[in-house]
Amino acid sequence: MPNSGTFTKCGSWCPDGWHATSFSCNYSCGGSCSSANPNQATCVPDSGTFTKCGTWCPTGWRATSYSCNYSCGPSCSSANPNQATCAPI
Known part of the structure; x- marks a missing residue:
């Protein structure tokens, strides 16, 4: 796993310390x-400040807002958001 820069991977999640900036289809990833x-x-x-799938932020970060991103998952509403904006604590 790289320590800096940007990388693209199969799956809609990124490892700890990383967040997804975009989502796409790659049929070689399968399914x-x-x-x-x-x-x-x-x-x-x-x-800095980043937006990620999920309503939790990593340790050392706090959520400042929640929203819907259909790339993060098929169901989303104002009462059940699926994306958080995280800022440093």
Whole structure:
């Protein structure tokens, strides 16, 4: 796993210390893929303020807002968001 820069991987999650900036379909990653159910993420290192799939932020970060991103998962509403904006504590 690289320590800096940007990398693209199969799956819609990024490892600890990284967050996804975009999602896409890559049929070589396997399975079915659509705009609502992507199977590839572009990951960048956590720094500054960033937005990520999920409503939790990593240790050392706090969520400042929540929103819907259908690339993060098929179901999302204002009452059940699936994306958080994280800022340093």
